[in-house]
Amino acid sequence: MTRTAQSRTFEEATAITASGPGAYVADVDPLWTVVGNPNGGYLQAIMARAAVAASSHPHVVAASTHFLSVPRPGRVSLDVETLRQGRSITQVRVRLSQDATPRAESVFSLGSLSEAGQARWASDGLPAAGAPFEDCPRFLPPREGFAVELLHQVHLHLEPESLSSVHGAPRGIGELRGWLDLPGGEAFDPASLLFAADALPPATFDIAFTGWVPTVELSTYVRSLPAPGPVHVVFEANLVQDGRVDETCTVRDGRGTIVAQSHQLAGIRMD
Structure with missing residues (x-):
């Protein structure tokens, strides 16, 4: 960039x-x-x-x-x-x-974190690694109407199915996937992984477009130092109920290693 x-x-x-x-x-x-x-x-x-x-x-x-x-x-x-x-x-x-x-x-x-070795055990429920970076077009929403300035700073490349969701054709599964790169190719560190774990549009956009979804509480775990380059992010909505939604994020580096995870509770209006 x-x-x-x-x-x-x-x-x-x-x-x-x-x-x-x-x-x-x-x-x-x-x-x-x-x-x-x-x-x-x-x-x-x-x-x-x-x-x-x-x-x-x-x-x-x-x-x-x-x-x-x-x-x-x-x-x-x-x-x-x-x-x-x-x-x-x-x-x-x-x-x-x-x-x-x-x-x-x-x-x-x-x-103190180090570069990750092989995971000794992982749940079958963890999302799989994503599509290659080169297969994912950049998502850059217009500033008019709903200005997301941070997406004009980072490069967000959404997988094709997720791209259709944010362009008004949600699939109804509550999941967005894509690659994230920092300005100028800056390397991710543990602090910027905290941002990566909350950087995608709300996963509820794959259910219905709702505008801003403000976070109430955000818990993030940094698992290891990432490899240089962009990271792949999977953002999933779990339950929408009584004006709130909980979402889960899984971040992998270019090696396919999980380097960060997050869970958050956010407000939402779907009326």
């Missing part, structure tokens, strides 16, 4: 600056939004940068974020509290605030 004067790499767009003991600030980028609202995985990644900066462990292993209210693009503050410092795992709480109002709160487990 060619960078414009306005765009930044993901690392730049999630950068933090220390502002005091256990305190940091960051600037939420308007280019990483959905209809003006910052993407949940993007916010989780910013909070993860603060958690890692305050810890001796270099990588996010698990993250659980509750979204309290929607921050606007601009300056946010991040307050970090170490809950437990361990040899292999450290737990850290991070609160993201704007205008003195808490907007999101996360608990992170931090550790």
Whole structure:
């Protein structure tokens, strides 16, 4: 992807600056939004940068974020509290605030990740690896009507069946599949994998187009360091009930190794 004067790499767009003991600030980028609202995985990644900066462990292993209210693009503050410092795992709480109002709160487990070896066991219910990257056309929605600015920063290549779903021909199975690449071919790291696990359009678009589906809670697990290059993402809706939907995401690197997984609860209107 060619960078414009306005765009930044993901690392730049999630950068933090220390502002005091256990305190940091960051600037939420308007280019990483959905209809003006910052993407949940993007916010989780910013909070993860603060958690890692305050810890001796270099990588996010698990993250659980509750979204309290929607921050606007601009300056946010991040307050970090170490809950437990361990040899292999450290737990850290991070609160993201704007205008003195808490907007999101996360608990992170931090550790040291390596490139994955062969999985010793896996459930039959895990989604299979996807179609080759070269068989998946880029999905770039127009800005008019429903502006998804973040998809003008990343390259999202949807598998043909998923592409038809987001173009108004849903199959009714609640699943989207595709490949994701960061601006300028930037390599994925554990923080940007948090974003990858929440980057696709809602899986409910394969049921019915509903507009923005705001995340209430997002839990993400980073399983290993990914191979260089784009990652393949499968996003599945599980149950729509009483105005909420839960969705599951599985992220594989170019080797076919599962490198991240997420589960989230989101609000939805299907009337």
